[in-house]
Amino acid sequence: MTWSTREIAELAGTSLRSVRHYHQVGLLPEPERRSNGYKQYxxxxxxxxxxxxxxxxxxxxxAQIAELGDRDEYPEEALRALDEDLAAQIERLQQVRAEVAGILASRLPTDLPAEFAVVATSPLSESDRRLTSVMGRLLPEDERTSYAELLTADARMDTDQEFDDLPPDADESRRQDLAERMVASLHVLQERYPRIFSLGSSNPQRYRRIVEQVSQEVYSPAQLDVLRRMRKAYRADAAERG
Structure with missing residues (x-):
């Protein structure tokens, strides 16, 4: 009994293209041909x-099948290795599925890590939201947890809304006043969430550089000026306190 290429493909539950490819890569030996030139399997x-x-x-x-050859009908070692790989894939897929479930439950934007689920209900401005997205990638897992504390409604200061609404043409006195009051807010946050002041400690130069780059893009010149004034005043205040 012999079969044509189409017939053997149908019997094996595969396609003509696959059979021909197996010939090309040396997995399936070429059969003899009939007098009419057709292969006979x-x-x-x-x-x-x-x-x-x-x-x-x-x-x-x-490539793995080629290494097994056609001698071993029961390649136990290869099967056990495959089983271990499948177990690892299943574990990874279960973790991914759990993460997807968390995203669905919290309606978390997909550019944010799971630790920032609070963003879904947090009153962040668009600028802060964009900075937060970068922080989710910039910070390691333990620091993301600390940073997430800043995203809660409880951590929001009265000056935050003023900063968000600061007009581009705000005069110098308004900027200075807001910066000084933001320093007072910083001290409150430092007492409540001390860990946030050590963010980026593993590579502080890189951390500061990236935060500065993002801030330059997402905040207005007036807001950036307030941030500069705030940092200057905070350093002076910290030095005075000893």
């Missing part, structure tokens, strides 16, 4: 093709 070819199809369906790559 026998039982040996079918069994080999069935084995290739089975291994492919299990998740083996063609």
């Amino acid at each position: 026998g039982v040996t070819h079918l069994i080999r093709l069935l084995r290739i199809k089975r291994l492919v369906d299990l998740g083996f790559g063609l």
Whole structure:
């Protein structure tokens, strides 16, 4: 009994294209041809093709199947290695699924890590929201947890809304007054959330550089001027306090 290429592909549950590809990469030996030039496949070819199809369906790559050859009908070592790999994939997929469930439950934007779920209900300005997105990538996991404390409604200061609403043409006295009151807010935050003042400690220069780059893009010149004044006043205040 012999079969054509189309017939053996149908018997094995695969496609003509796959059979031809297996020939090209050396997985399936070329059969003899009839006098009319058509290939004629026998039982040996079918069994080999069935084995290739089975291994492919299990998740083996063609290079792995080529290494196994056709000698071992029960490649235990390769199967156990595949089982370990599948177990790792399942664990990873379970973690991903749990994360997706968390995103759905909290309606968390996909550019933010799970630690920032509070953003979904936090009254952040668009500028702060964009900075937060970068911080989610910039900070390690333990520091993201600390930073997330700043995103809660409880951490919001009266000066935050004033800063968000600061007009581009705010005069110097208004900027200076807001900066000084923001320093007072910083001291309150420092008492409540001391860990936030050590963010980026693993690489402070890189941390400051990136935060500065993002701030230059997301805040207005008037807001940036207030931030500069605030930092200057905070350093002077800290030095005075000893």
